[in-house]
Amino acid sequence: GQQLNQSPQSMFIQEGEDVSMNCTSSSIFNTWLWYKQDPGEGPVLLIALYKAGELTSNGRLTAQFGITRKDSFLNISASIPSDVGIYFCATGANSKLTFGKGITLSVRP
Amino acid sequence: EAGVAQSPRYKIIEKRQSVAFWCNPISGHATLYWYQQILGQGPKLLIQFQNNGVVDDSQLPKDRFSAERLKGVDSTLKIQPAKLEDSAVYLCASSTFRGANPTYEQYFGPGTRLTVT
Numbered sequence: 504g505q506q507l508n509q510s511p512q513s514m515f516i517q518e519g520e521d522v523s524m525n526c527t528s529s530s531i532f533n534t535w536l537w538y539k540q541d542p543g544e545g546p547v548l549l550i551a552l553y554k555a556g557e558l559t560s561n562g563r564l565t566a567q568f569g570i571t572r573k574d575s576f577l578n579i580s581a582s583i584p585s586d587v588g589i590y591f592c593a594t595g596a597n598s599k600l601t602f603g604k605g606i607t608l609s610v611r612p
Numbered sequence: 613e614a615g616v617a618q619s620p621r622y623k624i625i626e627k628r629q630s631v632a633f634w635c636n637p638i639s640g641h642a643t644l645y646w647y648q649q650i651l652g653q654g655p656k657l658l659i660q661f662q663n664n665g666v667v668d669d670s671q672l673p674k675d676r677f678s679a680e681r682l683k684g685v686d687s688t689l690k691i692q693p694a695k696l697e698d699s700a701v702y703l704c705a706s707s708t709f710r711g712a713n714p715t716y717e718q719y720f721g722p723g724t725r726l727t728v729t
Binding site: 507534536543544545546547548551591593595598599600601602603604605 | 723
């Protein structure tokens with residue numbers, strides 16, 4: 504089945520720093536989404552992207568839908584301790600979502 | 613607006629026992645999903661309902677897993693008999709419609725963490 508590639512598996516940053524993470528696929532998709540999951544909770548939708556090249560912001564978060572439609576990027580600016588968690592990319596096709604393996608973000612105070 | 617509710621939050625059972633999970637989606641959401649999330653992985657879709665009908669159960673291990681959504685609102689997922697490899701978090705999600713299709717903006721419950729010993 505289709506696979507979404509997220510790497511590295513873990514990222515460690517200092518509070519106040521910006522961080523970027525990306526997600527790639529060998530297939531083309533028309534919808535990309537980014538979710539965040541806190542320990543013991545379900546994933547929470549951060550940003551949904553529906554058009555190639557689209558750049559969308561949600562507070563300190565900015566995500567872009569790659570023009571090739573095979574990738575997407577998430578940027579977090581001025582990180583704070585509550586940004587800690589697992590960030591998943593997901594693609595939508597045939598009314599279903601497929602998730603990447605996630606990137607665990609740690610923020611040092 | 614209340615979110616997706618799931619119970620129980622945690623369950624420990626022995627292999628070969630049975631277990632059931634319950635989900636109540638966001639009010640008015642016609643589409644309901646059950647996912648399995650193994651530690652270190654992203655959620656994997658098990659089954660998708662639209663109202664009380666199954667849309668996709670291609671990844672549901674039907675020899676041991678079953679799910680129903682009889683009245684098109686809440687849903688139960690059952691495992692019988694459980695295996696060690698079923699240890700995971702079981703997430704329920706729901707979504708509404710945009711036009712004729714469910715939106716991709718799914719809202720997740722807190723999940724049920726199942727441990728099979």
